[in-house]
Amino acid sequence: MSTYRVTIGSQTMEVSEGTTYEQLAKQSLTNAAEEIPGDIVLVKVNDKLQELPKTVKEDCTVNFVTTAEPEGANSYERSMLLLINKAIYDVVPLEKIHKVTVRFSLRHGLYIEPAGDFAVDEVFVSRVKSRMQELVEEDLPIEKINVHVDEAIRFFHRVKMYDKERLFRYRRSSHVNLYSLAGFKDYHYGYMVPSTGYLKYFDILPYQEGLALILPRMQTPRTVDPFDRQDKLFHVMQDSYRWGEQMDLETVGAVNDMISAGHLQDLILIAEARQEKQIADIAAQIAERPNTKFVMIAGPSSSGKTSFSHRLSIQLRARGLTPHPIAVDDYFVDREHTPRDEKGEYDFETIHCVDIEQFNNDMTDLREGKTVKMPTFDFIQGRRVYQKGNILHLGPNDILVIEGIHCLNDELSYSLPPESKFRIYISALTQLNIDEHNRIPTTDGRLIRRMVRDARTRGASARDTIARWPSVRRGEEKNIFPYQESADIMFNSALIYEFSVLKSYVEPLLYGIPQDAPEYQEAKRLLKFFDYILPVDSTAVPQNSLLKEFIGGSCFKV
Numbered sequence: 001m002s003t004y005r006v007t008i009g010s011q012t013m014e015v016s017e018g019t020t021y022e023q024l025a026k027q028s029l030t031n032a033a034e035e036i037p038g039d040i041v042l043v044k045v046n047d048k049l050q051e052l053p054k055t056v057k058e059d060c061t062v063n064f065v066t067t068a069e070p071e072g073a074n075s076y077e078r079s080m081l082l083l084i085n086k087a088i089y090d091v092v093p094l095e096k097i098h099k100v101t102v103r104f105s106l107r108h109g110l111y112i113e114p115a116g117d118f119a120v121d122e123v124f125v126s127r128v129k130s131r132m133q134e135l136v137e138e139d140l141p142i143e144k145i146n147v148h149v150d151e152a153i154r155f156f157h158r159v160k161m162y163d164k165e166r167l168f169r170y171r172r173s174s175h176v177n178l179y180s181l182a183g184f185k186d187y188h189y190g191y192m193v194p195s196t197g198y199l200k201y202f203d204i205l206p207y208q209e210g211l212a213l214i215l216p217r218m219q220t221p222r223t224v225d226p227f228d229r230q231d232k233l234f235h236v237m238q239d240s241y242r243w244g245e246q247m248d249l250e251t252v253g254a255v256n257d258m259i260s261a262g263h264l265q266d267l268i269l270i271a272e273a274r275q276e277k278q279i280a281d282i283a284a285q286i287a288e289r290p291n292t293k294f295v296m297i298a299g300p301s302s303s304g305k306t307s308f309s310h311r312l313s314i315q316l317r318a319r320g321l322t323p324h325p326i327a328v329d330d331y332f333v334d335r336e337h338t339p340r341d342e343k344g345e346y347d348f349e350t351i352h353c354v355d356i357e358q359f360n361n362d363m364t365d366l367r368e369g370k371t372v373k374m375p376t377f378d379f380i381q382g383r384r385v386y387q388k389g390n391i392l393h394l395g396p397n398d399i400l401v402i403e404g405i406h407c408l409n410d411e412l413s414y415s416l417p418p419e420s421k422f423r424i425y426i427s428a429l430t431q432l433n434i435d436e437h438n439r440i441p442t443t444d445g446r447l448i449r450r451m452v453r454d455a456r457t458r459g460a461s462a463r464d465t466i467a468r469w470p471s472v473r474r475g476e477e478k479n480i481f482p483y484q485e486s487a488d489i490m491f492n493s494a495l496i497y498e499f500s501v502l503k504s505y506v507e508p509l510l511y512g513i514p515q516d517a518p519e520y521q522e523a524k525r526l527l528k529f530f531d532y533i534l535p536v537d538s539t540a541v542p543q544n545s546l547l548k549e550f551i552g553g554s555c556f557k558v
Helices: 019-030 070-091 122-136 150-159 162-172 231-247 252-260 265-289 307-320 356-367 440-457 462-479 481-484 498-511 521-529
Strands: 003-008 012-014 040-043 048-051 061-065 095-107 110-117 142-146 176-180 183-185 203-207 209-215 294-298 321-327 377-380 384-385 397-403 423-425 491-494
Touching: 003 019, 019 040, 019 061, 019 440, 040 070, 061 070, 070 095, 070 110, 070 122, 070 176, 070 183, 070 209, 070 252, 095 209, 095 231, 095 423, 110 377, 122 203, 142 150, 150 176, 162 252, 209 377, 231 481, 231 491, 252 498, 265 423, 265 491, 294 307, 307 321, 307 423, 321 356, 423 481, 440 462, 440 498, 440 521, 462 481, 462 498
Parallel strands: 003 061, 294 397, 294 423, 321 397, 423 491
Antiparallel strands: 003 012, 040 048, 040 061, 095 110, 110 209, 142 176, 176 183, 203 209, 377 384
16 A cells, blocks of 8 residues: 655654545644644645545645635535535425525625525524534535536426526536535535534524524634624615516526626616616715715725715716715825834724824814815825815815725714714625525625736736735724624625626636645636636726726726
């Protein structure tokens, strides 16, 4: 029997042929001097991500991936979805199930809507939770099986997973990997944990018309926090999904059907018209509040804040108001006074990189009818400058449209009366899913947008953008998401057709990431996602579309 040299950390050992990485992980845990922050669920073999049941086939360097890391947390989530769907199909007979849909993410969890000839109530949720716990205690294997696509399509039709049936008609390869749990088979986009025994940490409870599946955070991967209700965000997401249902545009397969039928122009015009109506409705709400002088717009990276503020300003003008744009970034403190993070690097995400006192002084003076010299931040010199003629005075119909990541944080505008502020939260809340059980994370949509824009406007590679993304996400978790429920209104900037347009822009960027780069696994995952999407020409996208902020050609200065 062959043996191989395996290096794990500082230790190199001889292992026999047929040894699994799961066995090595258990051995590594036994030898570990201190507890690791999360449970091991995946492995990187010579920097290539693999599932733990794989066997050692060569001399290699091994790094285990835990649930305290993004790849591990995503694997845990996917596996939990297989578990909960198996439990639902065990609790409810197939003939009574119409559909089980994983709608979208909640804070540290997922919103799922089971539909059929049964009530989704506390009794149902209790039965599903008990069945999930039984499956976890049995520690059943999660097995990967390879089947022909035609066989998969027939199977999905038989078990009423019609979105998967629709999606797989656009699959190029002849075979597909499914996952099987005690006879229940499903398709999941990405790697899974080895068995149900790994899925110990979860909670479920009734929520709205379905249920909330609560999962651990990466920061505390063995703890399930109490459910954090975010009803405003939920209703914005649910409204987008209900619209998708009405239009039969819930999934990638549905959008592909519309494109292949020659209805691309209709798809774009309908999506853009819906957004324009929503922006007009927001402008109407602002106009109906005569005390409003400050429209505060905040949102995470690549939400389309700049284009949105321009389009909102046009709608405000149509209502007889005179909007003036203000970027909070122009109130940055001089570079040498910028706070530093724990690594000693400038922290441009913290609210304290803004001269809060000067901002409030200027906004108060403007509200009181005074004339104010307005600053501009010179990012090359790292200093705030005052250019001749850049002054502002507010008349009775003038209104300030202020954009910045901290705009929903009252610390930024502490001196302004609450009734003078209208708060808007904007994000690209992707309403499109791959199929009924595989959602497209909102963060994926924003990352793809940012890669395209960074390459076009900053000359940055996709590898650079992916490498910086965890830092961007940490800043959002700290400075934006905690304040989103304080918004007066939320705006979803995602467009149902945007992935079809972005595909042609982002695929060459992703293919440019070398296989030995740490960012390659993320690139590979996104490329696999785009395999299902039909590309379309961007010439049909209107000049005022939010999407133009990322692909170029906008009529606005973005």
